[in-house]
Amino acid sequence: KDNPLTARVMVNRVWQWHFGEGIVRTPSDFGLRSEAPSYPDLLDWLARRFMAEGWSIKQLHRLIMNSAVYQQSATNDPAYGKIDPNNALLYKWNLRRLDFESMRDTLLVLGDNLDPAQGGRPVRQVETPRRTVYGYVDRTALPDMYQVFDFANPDMSTAERVETIVPQQALFLMNSQSVLQQARRLAARSEVAQAERVEGKVQALYQLVFQRAPTPKELQSAAAFVKNQPPLPAYRRTQYQRQTQAARERAKAYTKRYNRPAPAAIFNNIPIPMSPIDKLAQVLMETNEFLYVQ
Template identity: 40%
Template sequence: PARAKETLPDSKERMAAADAELAVLTKERDTIVASSAYEVAYGVSEGTPVNARVQKRGEPDKPGDEVPRRFLEVLGGDEVSQPAAGSGRRELAEWLTRPSNPLTARVFVNRVWQWHFGRGLVATSSDFGTRGELPSHPELLDWLAARFMKTGWDVKSLHRTIMLSRTYQLSSDDHEGNLQRDPTNVLLWRFSRQALDAESIRDSILAVSGMLDPTVPREHPFPPVDQWAFTIHQPFYATYDSQHRSVYLMLQRNRRHPFLSAFDAADPNQSVAERLPTITPTQSLYLMNSPFVHQASAAFASLLIKDEGNPEARIRKALQLANGRPPESADIAEAMEFLRDYQSRLQAIAASGHDPEAEAWSAFARVVLTSNAFLFVD
C-alpha cells in the first residue's frame, strides 16, 4: 500500500496529460468536421440482400412464391458464383470481364474507336448481336480487344495506341478515286471531318479566352433534403454561373443546359449510344448573339491586346490558340483587312465611352471562336 501511494501522483500526472492531449485531438476533429473537409454526395451502399417474391397480378400487397436470388442463365456462358452476402455487384462485374468473355472488351474498344473517329468499327455500337451490323475491320477489333484485356483494361494505353496509329493521323483531304469507291469512308482511307461535341465547344471557348476556372469546383446548388418542397408543377431548377469544365455542370433532366442542348448534347432522359450532330440556324444565332460568346470574345481580345503589341502577332497568336496550328499568310492578311475595316467603321459612328480598337478585336475574336476551323476537327 505504501508503494502504491508513492506511484499514485505520477499516475495522476500521466492521466492529466492524456486528458489534455485527448481534448486537443477532440477539438481538431470537431474543427475538421465543421469545415466539411469531405463533400457529401449521393451514392449506392450495400444493403441486406433478400429474396424477391412473385407479386400476384403485379400487386405488391399480394406476395406469392419466393424467388431465390440468381444470375441470368438464359444467356449461357460460365456460371456466376452466388454470394452468400452482399448485392453480388462485384461478382457480376468479374463475370462480365472474365478472360473467357471478350464481348465486353470488344464493345468498350468499339466505343472508344467511335469517340475518336465518329463511327465505330461496328456501326451499331449498342448491338453486337445478330441484328447489328458486321464489323468493318473484324481483325482490328479483335486485336484491340485482346490487347486491351492483356494490358489490364488500361484505357490510357488504348487511347495512346489508337492516336499514335497512322489511321488516326491521316488528313481529311479527299481523293477522287477513293471517294468514288468508298464515299462514306468505311475503309478509313482518310480522317472523317467531325464537329466538336457540345461540351468540347464550351470548354474550348472557355480555355482559349482565358475564362476557364481550373480549380476544383464546389458542390452543386442543391438544397438540403429537409428543405425539399418540389412538385411536378414546381420542380427544382438550378440556375448558376460556372466557368468550370462542362463535366462539372449539374445535369438536370427536366431543364437542359441551353448551350449544350443547342449543340446536340445527349438527352439525359435516355441512353444515347451515339450523338447525331446537326447544323441548324439556331446554333449560328446562338454563337452570334449569346452573352456567353460575347463575354468570351471580349476576354479573348483583352488577352491578345495585353500580351501582344503588334497586330500581326496578335492575329498569329489568336489563330494558333484557337485552331491549334500556325496560320497561313492569307489568313493573317484577311484578318488584318477585317480589323482595319471594322475599326474604321466604329470610329465613324463611335459614341463616347466606346473603344473602337477593343471592340474591333472583340469582333475578330468572336469570328475566330465561331469559325468552322474552331468548331470542327479535320
C-alpha cells in the same frame, strides 16, 4: 475473359469516341441483326490486347491515339474516295464537329478563363468557368443551350449522339453573352494586346485560335476587317461597367432574399461593347476550322 463480347463492346465504344463511328456502327447491338464490323480482325485484336493489358482503358486510349490511322489528316484523296466513298476503311480522318462540352471548354481556354480544378459539387450556372462536365443536369429543365448543341437526353442511355446543323447554333455563337465575353477576354490576352500593329494582333489571334500563322490572304482580309470597323466610343465601356455593377447588386439582393443563385437573365440583357479586335476574335471562334476537328 470467358465472354469476349464484353471486351469487343468496350473497345468499339472507345473507338467510336475517337473516330465518330465504331468498328461496328451499331454500338448497342452486336447481334445477328447488327451491321457487320468494318474491320473484324482489328476488333478482335483490340479486344485481346485490351484484356491482356488488364482491361486498362488508359492503355487502350494510348494505343489508339498513337496509331497512324488516328494521326491522319482530313485531306481527301480522289483515288481512294472512289473505292471507299463513305470512308468506312478510314483512308483519311473524318471531319468531326466538337461536341458541346468540348466546344464550351475550348471557348473558356481561349478566353484564359477555364477553371482546371478537378472534382467537387456540380454547378448550376452555365456562365461558370468550371469545365462543362461539372455542370448540373436537371432532367426536367435542361438549359436551351444544351439542347441546341445536341446534348444527350438525360432520361435514357444514349450510345451515340445525333448531330444536327440548325440556325440556332450559329445564332448562339453570334449573340450569346458567354461567347461575347470569351471573345473579349481572348482579344485582351497579352499576346494580342501587346501587339502594336493590327497585323500583329491578327497573327496573335490566329496562333491562339488555330495554332498556326495566317496566310497572306487571311492576314490581309482580317486586317482590313478590323480597320474598317467603327471604333468603340469610350462612353460605351463606362456605360457597360455601370450596368454590370447595377446587375451585380440586383443579383446579390436576389440571392439574399431567396437564398438561391440569381438567374442569368439579370446579366443577359446588358449589351456587351465589342471593339474591332473583339469582333475579329468572335469571328474566328465561329469558323469551321475552330468548330471541327481536322
